[in-house]
Amino acid sequence: MEEWQKQFYDNYVNNKLNDAESLLCKNMPSSFIKFYPGISDKNKNYSLKALKDETLWMSSPNEFNDPFDCPMCIGEENIINQILEYLENCGINKFKEQLLNNISKDMKTKSEIASMIFNKQLKDIREQLFISCLTDINNLKSSVMWAHYANNHRGFCIEYDSKKLKELNYVYIPIKYSTLFEPSWMYSFHNSIKKLIFNSIYVKSNEWGYEKEWRFHDINEKYKNQKGYTIKVQGTIKNVYLGYRVDKQLEKEIIEICRKKKINVYKMKMKNNSFQLQCELIEDKKDSK
Structure with missing residues (x-):
């Protein structure tokens, strides 16, 4: 964990919000990314819809792949x-x-x-808690992330402008990866409610550290007990990246959407003589009419 993150966490849970925000603004990446599987579910391609409508998914933690995520219980x-x-x-x-x-x-x-x-x-x-999960732009060339979250490189990835997300009041906070599992106490003599929320939502096991995850959370009674809902993020998409094994039809549809929106499209390639990915521009927004 970087030193600024330690300072940020301390300031955040101790209600020194101005100091916490200052640290966040200075150190957050210029872009966040999200991997999409690009597959249809019941004849609906929610991945393409997220690109076309420029939305992000706020998910209930009940839908997460980590059973220890967002624990809210006491013995x-x-x-x-x-x-x-x-x-x-x-x-x-x-x-x-x-x-x-x-x-x-x-x-x-x-x-x-x-x-x-x-x-x-x-x-x-917890039934009213919803979370949007993104990752650091530095994870773009992670084969593991493409494999786990983009349907084994058959999906795609959207890059979002972090400052523009913040302007829309969607402030993402980096996950704190830890080996220590702290119990959640609803009421405590010395722990604030902010610390309770932080420990429940923004602390995960070190095993997930490779994800370099950033989160935005909302407690919304309107969607209680639902799987989630979408938030509008118009004007925040910077680029789109296609997986190395992307389906030709999906590639065509993505290029058509991005051409209309004047968004650059890149495709991931395998580097020669290396276990690394690289991206190649295949649709330049400057050429879009």
């Missing part, structure tokens, strides 16, 4: 542990020892009830 032991940790942080170890010696079955039962109440509230928040 009854966390209620007690939270009190013990608070006493320890305050240096009141005497009371901590007394509490440990007097934790009764009745108290554990009450903790279970409290846990159920908190988890219901957390579940309600």
